[in-house]
Amino acid sequence: MHTFSAMYCSEAIAETPAVAYKLFFKAAIAIPIWHYLLGMLLLCMGFLYNLLELHFFHDLFTGFRGSPVLLTYNSSSDLYRGVVSKCRTLHGRYLATPWLSSPHIQTSFLNFFGKPPRVSYKRQLFHASDGGTFALDWLRHFDVSGVTTHRYRDICKDDTTPIVVMIPGLTSDSASPYMKHLAFNTAKHGWNVVVSNHRGLGGVSVTTDCFYNAGWTGDVREVIKYLHHEYPEAPLFVVGTSIGANILVKYLGEDGENVPVAGAAAVSSPWDLLIGSRFISRRLLQKLYDRALTIGLQGYAQLHKSRYSRLANWEGIEKSRTIRDFDTHATCLVGNYESADTYYRHSSSCSFVQRVSVPLLCISALDDPVCTREAIPFDECRANKNTVLAITQHGGHLAFFEGIAGSSLWWVRAVNEFFEALHSSPFMHKQKAQNIDPHSAVMQSSVDQGPYINVTDDGMVAATDNGRSDVDVEELFKEKKDHDQNNRTVSAGEEHVFTSGVNLSPAVRNPGKSWEFQGHEYCRKVLISGFTTKQDVNMVACLYSHHIDLASGWCSTWFHLQKEVQKSLARKDTKMTDHHFVSQILYRITHLQRRKILYVKYWDI
Ligand SMILES: *[C@@H]1O[C@H](CO)[C@@H](O)[C@H](O)[C@H]1NC(C)=O
Numbered sequence: 068m069h070t071f072s073a074m075y076c077s078e079a080i081a082e083t084p085a086v087a088y089k090l091f092f093k094a095a096i097a098i099p100i101w102h103y104l105l106g107m108l109l110l111c112m113g114f115l116y117n118l119l120e121l122h123f124f125h126d127l128f129t130g131f132r133g134s135p136v137l138l139t140y141n142s143s144s145d146l147y148r149g150v151v152s153k154c155r156t157l158h159g160r161y162l163a164t165p166w167l168s169s170p171h172i173q174t175s176f177l178n179f180f181g182k183p184p185r186v187s188y189k190r191q192l193f194h195a196s197d198g199g200t201f202a203l204d205w206l207r208h209f210d211v212s213g214v215t216t217h218r219y220r221d222i223c224k225d226d227t228t229p230i231v232v233m234i235p236g237l238t239s240d241s242a243s244p245y246m247k248h249l250a251f252n253t254a255k256h257g258w259n260v261v262v263s264n265h266r267g268l269g270g271v272s273v274t275t276d277c278f279y280n281a282g283w284t285g286d287v288r289e290v291i292k293y294l295h296h297e298y299p300e301a302p303l304f305v306v307g308t309s310i311g312a313n314i315l316v317k318y319l320g321e322d323g324e325n326v327p328v329a330g331a332a333a334v335s336s337p338w339d340l341l342i343g344s345r346f347i348s349r350r351l352l353q354k355l356y357d358r359a360l361t362i363g364l365q366g367y368a369q370l371h372k373s374r375y376s377r378l379a380n381w382e383g384i385e386k387s388r389t390i391r392d393f394d395t396h397a398t399c400l401v402g403n404y405e406s407a408d409t410y411y412r413h414s415s416s417c418s419f420v421q422r423v424s425v426p427l428l429c430i431s432a433l434d435d436p437v438c439t440r441e442a443i444p445f446d447e448c449r450a451n452k453n454t455v456l457a458i459t460q461h462g463g464h465l466a467f468f469e470g471i472a473g474s475s476l477w478w479v480r481a482v483n484e485f486f487e488a489l490h491s492s493p494f495m496h497k498q499k500a501q502n503i504d505p506h507s508a509v510m511q512s513s514v515d516q517g518p519y520i521n522v523t524d525d526g527m528v529a530a531t532d533n534g535r536s537d538v539d540v541e542e543l544f545k546e547k548k549d550h551d552q553n554n555r556t557v558s559a560g561e562e563h564v565f566t567s568g569v570n571l572s573p574a575v576r577n578p579g580k581s582w583e584f585q586g587h588e589y590c591r592k593v594l595i596s597g598f599t600t601k602q603d604v605n606m607v608a609c610l611y612s613h614h615i616d617l618a619s620g621w622c623s624t625w626f627h628l629q630k631e632v633q634k635s636l637a638r639k640d641t642k643m644t645d646h647h648f649v650s651q652i653l654y655r656i657t658h659l660q661r662r663k664i665l666y667v668k669y670w671d672i
């Protein structure tokens with residue numbers, strides 16, 4: 068016995084691999100095939116469970132209690148003590164609907180089904196000062212109350228019912244499921260709702276060469292001014308979602324105290340578009356979102372193909388596989404950014420959070436598959452007493468489904484509760500600065516209120532307080548109009564579209580320098596209506612360049628520009644028309660300070 072086993076062992080040791088494999092295959096063949104299939108299935112399920120970031124078992128083992136909401140705020144914040152501490156939703160826990168316990172499933176479900184309530188909006192076409200048109204979709208509280216007698220009533224001018232303005236996300240409009248959830252529930256609370264659709268969405272065609280983008284705050288600014296003017300007694304609350312949240316926070320940061328907004332909420336904001344752009348191209352699943360969003364953007368471009376093919380690189384748009392491709396071939400060319408990265412850096416709201424002066428609730432989920440947690444500005448929110456950041460473990464992108472039926476969204480409830488608590492507290496923001504009427508600000512403001520800028524031959528800038536004698540702005544403007552009407556021969560390719568730049572400090576943050584702002588408005592007006600005289604050109608160039616100096620503190624800009632102007636003037640007697648001349652100058656200005664100050668589109672360079 069002893070010798071046999073010794074012999075066997077020595078043989079086995081001598082031929083270890085061969086014998087071992089033989090035995091192994093024998094054993095492997097003996098196992099029934101369906102055991103293998105079962106094993107494979109389990110492996111696949113494990114892989115999918117991980118890939119889809121499912122958290123069903125985690126929820127199960129924690130007894131479906133959900134996870135607490137993480138609040139980040141400044142320890143001496145009145146907003147927290149007076150408002151947020153009273154919000155039960157924000158102090159509770161969030162549990163995802165058990166059959167949707169994955170950020171990806173939640174997000175997809177929201178976009179493909181979403182279980183939105185039935186809403187029918189009342190549409191108002193809004194005309195922006197640059198000639199752009201977009202839709203304001205209203206849902207009044209009596210539209211959902213079931214009382215039909217009020218159906219055709221309008222909101223009174225002195226109505227004190229709060230109005231909630233909603234800014235949708237990228238390529239979304241008032242018909243998106245989450246917008247309907249939000250609009251319906253807010254109106255059900257007894258408040259009036261208006262969805263401010265982006266340009267070119269919601270079935271409204273684009274009427275100028277100006278498209279919206281992630282950093283385009285002009286439209287929300289105008290809408291809010293308009294609403295405040297129309298309904299001065301109604302407190303205005305604003306909710307931004309996704310890209311809309313980015314636009315909202317950027318707007319609030321840009322205008323600081325000077326916004327007639329009582330309170331705001333930013334839900335699932337991307338915060339930092341550059342980080343977001345890197346994140347979305349990193350992993351397989353994120354790439355799918357990237358692709359899906361790009362298809363949405365291409366659909367948007369298709370709607371406005373004639374303009375996009377003139378302004379942007381249509382071939383590039385069609386070939387785009389990622390948002391970055393699309394931004395490179397479309398957004399950058401239309402919005403005049405040097406590159407996609409420049410666009411992302413300048414449009415990111417994270418650098419504006421610190422300057423927000425109205426109560427702002429920010430909601431994000433850590434597992435948001437589109438807007439990564441890496442970009443959430445915890446420190447900025449902690450430093451600003453006006454912001455409270457509410458972070459949940461789960462929820463996906465704008466989804467946050469809750470309840471066993473998955474028919475309500477947690478963030479909608481949280482936002483409404485926050486607004487209600489804010490409304491009944493003394494912490495609603497009131498616009499402190501003198502309010503500028505939206506129409507008069509655009510149509511009547513002129514530089515004759517403040518000092519003109521004089522340019523002397525040596526390139527120095529002088530400001531004087533009694534500039535009225537220089538040019539009568541209104542008269543000039545009128546003249547130009549007449550001229551334009553008689554001579555509408557400027558081809559479409561030659562029009563200039565101006566959008567206000569990010570750094571134009573609003574009048575009210577610099578009370579002593581309000582002329583700056585008005586000067587900017589004047590320039591815009593002149594530039595839109597076209598130039599006639601050399602004086603005009605000089606005036607605009609001076610104002611703009613002076614503005615550049617003020618804003619950037621980069622004085623050499625002026626000298627540089629001055630040289631360019633002189634060079635252009637010297638050439639002017641050749642074939643150059645005013646139009647070309649101006650384009651040249653503005654081209655130079657934008658090239659000098661494009662990132663900082665103004666975005667000018669030029670077609671005829
Ligand atoms: C809270 O706000 C104050 C003043 O706004 C600031 O000095 C302080 O640093 C902030 N706290 C934190 C933790 O950032």
Ligand SMILES: *[C@@H]1O[C@H](CO)[C@@H](O)[C@H](O)[C@H]1NC(C)=O
Binds near residue numbers: 521529531
């Ligand atoms: C501005 O320029 C005009 C002529 O170009 C000159 O008459 C006027 O004195 C100047 N004003 C100042 C304040 O330099």
Ligand SMILES: *[C@@H]1O[C@H](CO)[C@@H](O)[C@H](O)[C@H]1NC(C)=O
Binds near residue numbers: 553
């Ligand atoms: C219109 O333009 C033509 C040439 O382009 C010019 O001769 C004419 O004077 C202009 N009319 C007006 C009213 O400016």
